[in-house]
Amino acid sequence: MPTRTAAQRREEARDAFDAFLAECPTRRLIERISDKWVGLVLRELACGPRRYSDLSRQLAGVSQKMLTRTLRNLERDGLVTRTVTPSVPVRVDYGLTPLGQSLLPVMRAIKSWAEQYMAEVLASRASYDAAAAPAGAATG
Amino acid sequence: MPTRTAAQRREEARDAFDAFLAECPTRRLIERISDKWVGLVLRELACGPRRYSDLSRQLAGVSQKMLTRTLRNLERDGLVTRTVTPSVPVRVDYGLTPLGQSLLPVMRAIKSWAEQYMAEVLASRASYDAAAAPAGAATG
DNA sequence: CAGTATCCCTCATGATACTG
DNA sequence: CAGTATCATGAGGGATACTG
Numbered sequence: 001m002p003t004r005t006a007a008q009r010r011e012e013a014r015d016a017f018d019a020f021l022a023e024c025p026t027r028r029l030i031e032r033i034s035d036k037w038v039g040l041v042l043r044e045l046a047c048g049p050r051r052y053s054d055l056s057r058q059l060a061g062v063s064q065k066m067l068t069r070t071l072r073n074l075e076r077d078g079l080v081t082r083t084v085t086p087s088v089p090v091r092v093d094y095g096l097t098p099l100g101q102s103l104l105p106v107m108r109a110i111k112s113w114a115e116q117y118m119a120e121v122l123a124s125r126a127s128y129d130a131a132a133a134p135a136g137a138a139t140g
Numbered sequence: 141m142p143t144r145t146a147a148q149r150r151e152e153a154r155d156a157f158d159a160f161l162a163e164c165p166t167r168r169l170i171e172r173i174s175d176k177w178v179g180l181v182l183r184e185l186a187c188g189p190r191r192y193s194d195l196s197r198q199l200a201g202v203s204q205k206m207l208t209r210t211l212r213n214l215e216r217d218g219l220v221t222r223t224v225t226p227s228v229p230v231r232v233d234y235g236l237t238p239l240g241q242s243l244l245p246v247m248r249a250i251k252s253w254a255e256q257y258m259a260e261v262l263a264s265r266a267s268y269d270a271a272a273a274p275a276g277a278a279t280g
Numbered sequence: 281c282a283g284t285a286t287c288c289c290t291c292a293t294g295a296t297a298c299t300g
Numbered sequence: 301c302a303g304t305a306t307c308a309t310g311a312g313g314g315a316t317a318c319t320g
Binding site for chain 1: 301302303304305
């Protein structure tokens with residue numbers, strides 16, 4: 001009887017790998033930018049500071065909760081600044097930090113590839129689906 | 141009484157925006173690469189073709205279901221090839237298509253930013269959290 | 281070896297209502 | 301105006317068992 005069973009060794013390997021993934025900077029960055037509204041917020045702020053209400057209007061589909069959370073996360077990560085002007089009613093402006101600005105080229109690289117090649121991806125997807133489920137074609 | 145209430149107009153705007161998001165190539169690409177295992181699979185395949193079992197061993201934390209699904213999605217999108225050798229037992233090799241290879245520079249851009257700046261992000265995160273929840277510090 | 285099939289659970293997102 | 305609080309949901313991810 002071995003000290004650890006095969007299942008235990010697998011589990012340990014999995015845990016170790018999960019720990020690695022949790023640390024992995026690349027994975028962390030991907031997680032950050034894959035939040036549904038992050039890309040759009042960054043795009044808006046790339047053009048200059050915006051008020052909360054401006055963002056809310058531009059990103060027509062976002063809920064208050066998600067916009068706030070997205071902005072808070074970005075602020076927490078040092079990517080955007082949050083400036084409160086204690087007028088009545090209060091005014092809050094959001095803008096990119098230098099760190100946030102340094103991220104823009106990465107976003108542009110993503111956008112650029114997407115605009116060049118996503119059509120190809122979609123075409124491949126369509127033909128794959130057509131081959132798999134001919135929807136009415138005779139199978140035999 | 142207006143033809144549409146404010147709530148209705150908001151809802152329409154949201155639907156329109158959702159439709160836009162669903163189409164947006166950038167969003168689609170981000171969704172693809174943010175799948176938990178996609179980055180790691182691409183990294184493995186970047187070095188050359190790999191067998192299913194090789195990938196399974198390298199990506200120690202992945203379940204069979206997720207590895208298979210990830211590979212299938214990538215194949216469907218024209219990013220990887222799947223080659224079955226009908227020996228006994230069967231052998232399946234995965235490799236990058238030219239389209240898949242064209243994605244590597246984007247992944248490298250992400251990785252590069254992450255390795256340069258994620259430490260800064262984490263530091264910001266830590267100090268933000270420290271300020272918000274001093275965990276034992278006197279609040280008054 | 282390379283998968284399928286099934287059940288389960290967490291978490292991101294969202295709808296709604298309320299507030300300083 | 302710029303949020304917070306609460307509840308609901310559904311899709312992604314995973315554990316486990318089975319198969320050609």
